Amino acid sequence: MSSIRVRIPPSPTGLLHIGTVRTALYNYLFAKHNKGVMVFRIEDTDKERGTKEFEDDIINGLTKLGIAGDEGIHIHPNSRNSPKSPNSRKYYGPYRQSERTEIYKKYLQELLAGDHAYYCFCSKERLDKMREEQAAKKLPPRYDGCCAGLDPKESAKRVAQGEKAVIRLRVPRDKDVRWRDLVRGEVAIQSGELDDFVIARAIHDPLYNFTVVVDDHTMEITHVIRGEDHISNTPKQMLIFQAFGWKLPEFAHLPLILNEDRSKLSKRKNKVSVDDYLKEGYLPEALLNFLALIGWNPGDTKQEIFSMEELIEKFTLEHVHKGGAVFDLKKLDWINGEYIKKAIKDDVDTFYARISDRVQGYDAALVKKILRDPDFEGRFKKLSEVPAELAPIFAPLPDYPLNLLANEKFKITPDILKTTLTAAKKKAESLEWKKGDSAKAKAISDAMISLVAELGLKNGQVLWPIRAALSGAEKSPNFATLAVYLGKEETLKRLDVALNKLK
RNA sequence: GGCCUCAUCGUCUAGCGGUUAGGACGUCGGAUUCUCAUUCCGAUAACCGGGGUUCGAUUCCCCGUGAGGCUGCCA
Numbered sequence: 001m002s003s004i005r006v007r008i009p010p011s012p013t014g015l016l017h018i019g020t021v022r023t024a025l026y027n028y029l030f031a032k033h034n035k036g037v038m039v040f041r042i043e044d045t046d047k048e049r050g051t052k053e054f055e056d057d058i059i060n061g062l063t064k065l066g067i068a069g070d071e072g073i074h075i076h077p078n079s080r081n082s083p084k085s086p087n088s089r090k091y092y093g094p095y096r097q098s099e100r101t102e103i104y105k106k107y108l109q110e111l112l113a114g115d116h117a118y119y120c121f122c123s124k125e126r127l128d129k130m131r132e133e134q135a136a137k138k139l140p141p142r143y144d145g146c147c148a149g150l151d152p153k154e155s156a157k158r159v160a161q162g163e164k165a166v167i168r169l170r171v172p173r174d175k176d177v178r179w180r181d182l183v184r185g186e187v188a189i190q191s192g193e194l195d196d197f198v199i200a201r202a203i204h205d206p207l208y209n210f211t212v213v214v215d216d217h218t219m220e221i222t223h224v225i226r227g228e229d230h231i232s233n234t235p236k237q238m239l240i241f242q243a244f245g246w247k248l249p250e251f252a253h254l255p256l257i258l259n260e261d262r263s264k265l266s267k268r269k270n271k272v273s274v275d276d277y278l279k280e281g282y283l284p285e286a287l288l289n290f291l292a293l294i295g296w297n298p299g300d301t302k303q304e305i306f307s308m309e310e311l312i313e314k315f316t317l318e319h320v321h322k323g324g325a326v327f328d329l330k331k332l333d334w335i336n337g338e339y340i341k342k343a344i345k346d347d348v349d350t351f352y353a354r355i356s357d358r359v360q361g362y363d364a365a366l367v368k369k370i371l372r373d374p375d376f377e378g379r380f381k382k383l384s385e386v387p388a389e390l391a392p393i394f395a396p397l398p399d400y401p402l403n404l405l406a407n408e409k410f411k412i413t414p415d416i417l418k419t420t421l422t423a424a425k426k427k428a429e430s431l432e433w434k435k436g437d438s439a440k441a442k443a444i445s446d447a448m449i450s451l452v453a454e455l456g457l458k459n460g461q462v463l464w465p466i467r468a469a470l471s472g473a474e475k476s477p478n479f480a481t482l483a484v485y486l487g488k489e490e491t492l493k494r495l496d497v498a499l500n501k502l503k
Numbered sequence: 504g505g506c507c508u509c510a511u512c513g514u515c516u517a518g519c520g521g522u523u524a525g526g527a528c529g530u531c532g533g534a535u536u537c538u539c540a541u542u543c544c545g546a547u548a549a550c551c552g553g554g555g556u557u558c559g560a561u562u563c564c565c566c567g568u569g570a571g572g573c574u575g576c577c578a
Contacts, residue, residue, distance in 0.1 A: 011578045046577055124576075131575095140505045141574070166576050184508075193506055193574095201576050208578050231507060232573040255509080262570060290515095293527090297516055302526050304515095321509095321516080324571065328514050331528045341541085378541035389540085407538080449536065463537035475539035 004036025006223050007216065008062075008069055011043040012054035015273040016061035018327070019227065019257050019265055022291045026254060027225050028067040029292070029315035039219050040069030041095035045211055059094065061274045065284045066308070072219075095219070097211050104206040107214050107244070108167060108199070112152070116243035117199060119155040119165040120147040142195035143168065159203075167200040169240060177235040182223070182252035183320045189235045197236060209233055213240040216249055225252045225317075228324070229264070252317050255295045256324040265327055281358075281383025282332065286339035290332045294325045305338055337381040344371050355386050362394045366485065369436050375481040392471040393485045397494055400472040402501045407468070410460030417465055418502055423451050424466050425495040428488065435487030445480035469498035 008024040010016070031038040040062075044050040062068040072095040097104075111117040120143075131141045147155075148170065159165050171194050178188035199210035206214075212233075216224060231253050241248050259269040271277065277287060289306055298306065298314040306314070343351045348368045359367055370376055370390065379389045405421075406412040412420075427447045433440035452462045467479035470486060472494075483491045 009578090013578070043578060049577070120576095127576085135504085138504045187507075189507070198576050205576090207576070212578090227572090228508070229572055230578090233578090235507095253508090256572075258571080260514090264572070294515065300517070302517090304527055323509050325516090326514060328528070331515065334528055337541095374541080376540085379539085410537080445536095452536085458537095460537050465537090467537060471538090473538090477539080478537070 004031060004034040004223060005039060005219070005221050006031045006036065006225055007039040007041060007072075007219065007221050008067075009041050009043045009212070009215075010058045010062075011046070012051060012058060013046065013049040014054055014267075015275060016058045017265075018270075018272045018274060018277075018291070020058070021062070021065060021067070021274055021287070022257060022294065023225070023227055023254060024062055024065075024067050024069075025288055025291055026296065026315075026320070028069075029311055030223065030225060030317065031070075032312040033315045036222070037071055038067075038069040039071045039095065039221065040073035041215060041219070042097065043208065043211065044096055044098045045206060045208060047098075057275060061278075064278065065274070065288060067288070095215075097215070100211070100215070101204055101206075103218065104200075104211055104214055105203055108203055108206060108210070111169070111199075111240075111243060112156075112167065114243070115152060115170065117167050117169050118148060118150065118152065118196075119159055120168045120196075120198070121150075121155075121158065121163060121165045122146050140193075143197070145196060148196060165202070166198045167203070168196040169199050169236075169243065171196050171239055177238055179234065179238065179248070179251055181231075182225075182250055182317045183255075184231075184253055184322055187231065187234070191235070191239065194236060194239070199240065209236045210240060213237050213244075213246075217241070217244070217246045221249050223250045223252060225254065228253045228256050252320070255321050257294060258324045258326045260326060262324065262326065264324075270327060279384075281355075281380075281385070282336050283339045283343065283354075283383075286336040287332070289339070290335045294327065296320045305335065305342075333381040337378060340380050340383070341378055344377075348372055355383050358383060358387055359390060359394075362390065366393075366436050369438065370485055373438055373481060373485075375477045379477075392473055392476045392482060397497060398472045400468075404472070404474065405465045405468050405498055405501070407460065407464045410458060410464055412461050412465060414502065416457060416461050418499075419455060420451070420457065420462050420465050421469060421495055421499050421502070423455060424448060424462070424469075425492060425499070427451060428483070428491055428495065431488070433484065433488055435490075436485055438481075438484055441480040441484045444483050445478075448479065465498070466495075470494050 006027040008027050010020050028038050030036070042055055044055065059068065059073065063073075108117070112119075127143070130144060134141050147168070155165065171191055173192055175191035176188065177191050178186060181187050197209070198207060200206040215221075234251055234253075238248060257265040259265055261269070263269070265272060274287075278284070285308065288308070289311075292306065292311050292315075293304070296315070297319050299319055343354075348371055351371065352364065352368050356364070367390065370393065376389070380386050405417055406414070431440075431444060431447060433444065448463065448466055449459075452459055455462065463479060467476060467482065470476075470479055470482040470491060476482060486494065
């Protein structure tokens with residue numbers, strides 16, 4: 001098996017996008033599954049739109065997610081200067097197209113020299129006007145070949161004299177361009193559909209379709225795995241490959257991730273910045289698990305939760321879907337919740353480290369106990385929800401209205417309330433427990449439940465007021481759990497607060 | 504408009520000529536001696552339409568329809 005090399009070529013024109021991550025992930029999984037290498041490179045030929053901030057965000061994001069690549073990026077911050085061997089192909093770059101201008105220039109000249117490309121002096125105004133006319137006649141916008149017949153020597157002279165000229169690829173008429181897409185099968189287009197497209201603004205200023213081809217060739221990319229939105233670029237790139245006489249890589253075009261209305265996932269309609277998801281408390285591994293399953297399936301299994309190792313083992317292009325897939329936040333939430341549950345069970349200290357900044361001021365040891373309490377299992381779908389869920393225990397008791405104590409569903413009269421709370425306080429006083437001693441929850445629970453029979457009331461008439469008094473909230477963990485983590489002193493205090501409201 | 508692509512429950516999907524069309528999320532019920540959450544159990548719901556091919560089509564072919572992508576001196 002020849003060595004597989006894939007690439008992830010983000011363009012620093014925006015924050016790291018969910019779609020980029022999915023593409024990166026599939027490339028990564030494909031590379032790892034095949035014991036290959038993933039090359040990372042920044043496609044920053046657009047000086048107008050690209051920024052260093054975006055580049056940093058993308059590198060940081062992919063690094064945090066653990067899918068930044070093997071080559072062309074610092075995977076390990078400390079290995080920045082590591083490959084010392086002059087023979088090493090590895091370059092802990094990142095590869096940046098803006099730093100490869102000389103390489104592109106050389107190949108551009110080669111194309112020009114071979115008459116596969118030519119200078120075009122047409123003004124933007126003329127081109128715009130031409131396109132307008134074509135649109136009016138309902139014709140596809142195509143370059144009319146005005147400069148195609150110019151004498152190359154003459155053109156070179158004009159350029160040397162400082163005249164502005166773009167470089168166009170000479171596209172053969174009526175050539176059947178086709179490839180066997182690894183996810184879509186045979187895809188074909190007539191080259192006549194294409195015009196002599198621009199491959200460089202100038203000799204030192206190459207454009208996307210050209211740089212991609214030069215890079216994919218020089219970086220020895222074997223498989224180009226990218227979004228479906230690149231299908232129409234593929235024939236153009238193939239033509240460039242062929243102009244050079246280079247071997248074509250395999251192509252695989254992934255289905256798009258969609259908004260709810262089935263349009264391409266966009267900032268307007270969805271949250272797309274990976275950093276936002278991370279900040280909100282989606283775990284990287286949960287995000288990847290979810291993204292892996294959107295457009296791909298692991299075959300005949302009913303499993304939904306996969307470790308990275310499992311994904312790598314199972315990933316093949318054959319199981320990639322052709323149709324686009326809607327980004328379903330509800331399912332992400334569910335998966336994230338599953339990962340949080342597992343993370344807490346596996347190692348509460350590690351988990352705590354991930355949320356410590358979100359629960360500053362809370363007693364760390366107690367928080368860890370609470371996290372492990374069964375009554376708290378599954379309470380958080382996102383890390384951002386942790387503080388609110390813990391609030392009934394750690395935050396000061398809110399100043400709740402009296403009627404919170406008397407849930408009408410249980411027909412709780414003021415008399416019942418008073419009886420219940422007074423009795424509950426007495427019971428609590430008679431019990432001894434240390435704050436956080438979850439072994440005592442059963443005893444506390446039994447004691448309060450025994451009140452039901454003793455007072456001749458309904459469960460809800462006794463238990464609701466107690467829980468409401470302890471939490472000061474409509475919803476909360478059950479009263480025994482609250483009592484345990486509040487401690488005896490605070491429990492009694494809160495019961496008193498409730499009793500005082502009755503006066 | 505042109506070119507390209509796609510099409511199974513609301514959503515993510517299994518299916519690769521013969522299945523009671525399976526799973527997951529969601530939703531809705533029920534259970535878990537109080538609420539919420541968890542957990543468990545149950546229910547709900549799909550092969551876009553029309554022609555072929557075939558003994559037999561969700562599955563293969565064609566035509567519609569619908570949806571999407573691209574149509575830049577952006578990537």
